[in-house]
Amino acid sequence: MTLTEADLPRVRGKLSFGAPLAPYTWFRVGGPADALFLPTDEDDLASFLSQLDLSIPVTVLGIGSNVIVRDGGIEGVVIRLAGRGFGAVEVKGTQIMAGAAVPDAMVARKAAEAGIVGLEFFSGVPGAIGGALRMNAGCYGAETKDVVTEIRAVTRVGERVTLTNAQMGYSYRHSEAPTDMIFTSAVFEGEAGDPDEISAAIEALQARRGDTQPIREKTGGSTFANPDPPGTPDQRSSWKLIDAADCRGLRVGGAQVSELHCNFLINTGEATASDLEALGELVRARVRETSDVDLRWEIRRIGRIRA
Template structure:
């Protein structure tokens, strides 16, 4: 089904059997059947228009919110990190940012431009496209309240300008316009003092470093906070800090993180996720919902 990809003429990188583990923050998982790193949005639109909509495809940014299974990913993986990452000041309150731009870079750009309200993005270890797809947030801030409009692209390579009203936006959830993914976004912010905004970013990053195990591979927070509570507190109260399988472990520093020592497999991490869910549910009758997306084939399963 995908052999014709080898004959497509694109300007970006299009390769078969590319390892994905180095492209994820957990550093585990198998290869992509095909990987595409577009030169720009036009290159991406051309490829999508040239392949059947039946071809499985997923978008990968910094890989901080996904667990790639050990058997790899079927079909086409579109990798946006390092491309579609423009930064443009539009006027006194608005910026246009590419979906492949890392959230911390976006936060620093806005601060340097003297625009405030996006400092919390410095604590989100993913791209803006991923943040938009899940309504990512940190320290009480979420991205969608800042959005004036976003441009998306569908499976046929057609682009759409969407407003927030076209989506159903909730806590770590964005629904509507399925089958599309984001290319760029315009954020509306508040004018302010650049030095104050930059100092706030540094303060938030210091707080993050104190509370989170940043020195080991992880995906950030594994589970959403349940209504009226905190996933980390439930996991800790269930006695699950330090629970391990293979080289993977429920972090002793932050219970909603699963880290590993470099020897873990994706299967080890997925087992821990399921075990944490089961034990917390048995103890508190609360089913934790993962923030992380588990994608791909298990080892040995085509």
């Protein structure tokens, strides 16, 4: 689809055409967006969506730590919430309100400073709040659904809505909220605690992560969700199934299964999105053969295979 300024509503934020997306993703792969929109704030976003022709597809991106953008790029408009209008963080008692563009780790830090217990797990998730709300992000036994109480969003037609935790239809790394809904901010609730103890818990969590995950590589975190419902003890973790299928270190082109954590795929330098996706499918096939389990992709693969 070729889009020009004439096809799109006027905005206050930034619009660009044929915009490269690889720099906006952790994997650093993928083709361009037909159009990329960086809204200034929620008003700009709602006004744009209310006037945007319904035949134009819309895709939202956060920090890009859980996506493979395919080599053919993304059709229609990609919306990336990055501006200051989505970057507020406010503490009220044991509640914390955060905009969709706020890094999860910052929410964990602000909660610690304010003596709010329960949000430490956010320090282990390298995304932003919008992505956490969509993915029900979590780690080490805690997840977004445990702490979120209210979510603000804008629908595909530009309507502003507020959702409750129950309306998000959360399950493991998944939300049933409409896929074209864009989350703009949320309120999280913890319990009162001691700031020093919370900060120490965050430090311990980050040290553990650094030792067990390739966090400095071009990666997308856990590639496959853990089987749900879990099977036998050996089938409860995707990494165990992948290890049993002898996939550690496996390569396709420039894509490799991490030696450190075999549920992580890595772009070793020159990988394409198609290398990464083919490697993921090879792992799935091997696990199916060895353990008869069908792994579900946790990483979102978005866009056209070829332009």
